[in-house]
Amino acid sequence: MKKIVNIWVLCIGLTFQSCELYDTYKDEVNAEFIGETVAFAVATPVGEADSVKENSVPLSLTVEMPMAIQTNRGIEIRYTFEGDAVFGTDFTAKAIERNEPNASDVTEKYATSQGGKFVIKNREVSEDEAGEESYTNTQNTATIEVSPLVVAGVDKTSGKSLSIVLSSAKNLDNGEPITVGQGGIKKEYNIIINDIHCPTSLAGTYGAQISTETGVQDVSDVTLTNVDALANPDDIWGLYDISNIAGDIQDIPFQIIDQCGEFLGPSDSYISVQGDTEANGRIVLDVMFSDGTTTKQWILYLTKK
Structure with a gap:
């Protein structure tokens, strides 16, 4: 008081x-x-x-x-x-x-x-x-x-x-x-x-580069395929499969959720993916995967063709 x-x-x-x-x-x-x-x-x-x-x-x-x-x-x-x-x-x-x-x-x-x-x-x-x-x-x-x-x-x-x-x-x-x-x-x-900015559709073929412990290198093309049209009614976001997730090293079909520029994929002890879309449209994915003995974390850059 x-x-x-x-x-x-x-x-x-x-x-x-x-x-x-x-x-x-x-x-x-x-x-x-x-x-x-x-x-x-x-x-x-x-x-x-x-x-x-x-x-x-x-x-x-x-x-x-x-x-x-x-x-x-x-x-x-x-x-x-x-x-x-x-x-x-x-x-x-x-x-x-x-x-x-x-x-x-x-x-x-x-x-x-x-x-x-x-x-x-x-x-x-x-x-x-x-x-x-x-x-x-x-x-x-x-x-x-x-x-x-x-x-x-x-x-x-x-x-x-x-x-x-x-x-x-x-x-x-x-x-x-x-x-x-x-x-x-x-x-x-x-x-x-x-506001967020993203492609109206992510499906397609992408030229790819990957950044590893040895530097950045070109790798085989990566494809994104729309999984379910019902999950993407406005072509704004949806479910996609992504192939060739680790460049020439592995070819793993992988379901990825795109929410207009932010990516979250299922994560387990074997592989996990997260990333976003840059202002210029390039997709940057942080990929971590393991063969059970060694764990590696690489950056995958995707540019739509």
Whole structure:
């Protein structure tokens, strides 16, 4: 309490300067907030954004209730979207509740362009001999999952901005509002969705070079073959077989997943593949394989003919 009083006095003395608790005491920005609140477990700093690519894996944002709140029905949290990213075109989102006794049981609630809502409950409520209830939080979280989409043929140099904002919360038992954020922070998560560029179809014959411990050398052509048209409805991404994965050394049919420039192939103790497509269209694959005794890691460069 003494600390708060001192801050108030300082603000009076600095009439023409803005004054906020977390601006004045930088060491308190990361302090745990004690009180009835819901907030992002991790949020982007003010003025900064997390950068993701179109068609990347969903971004999972954990929302937590740091301290137990006296509620049987739970705390309902609403969230909205801000920025120039368009819901349904640039991204989709859903909330994942974890309120069931079985930790593996979840409830998914899909958002709309207006945002969405979800509930966080205390997982355990107990009563002592005097009839006093106590509330214990075990896994008192929910997740907002944001999925960036591909917008074919539409580029924006600086990317598309998206903010997921925890707009309000209330106790469902009595309708009382609950504070959103912690001391003015952790109520907004900022994202930049960056455009990605890739060939409309990867199938074809590629001239190949391979970089080994002895240097870069030309090797036999490599072919990429589309495996399943149903997996590639828009010619944006799909499943492919890749042959001659290690140049002249081995010829291994290999299924590879292309997500518009990012490649991930099945990985085991024998061989693994990952890589991406460069701006000039050349595919660069990091290939690691083993004959059971020796493990080698080479770089395969593919240029479509």
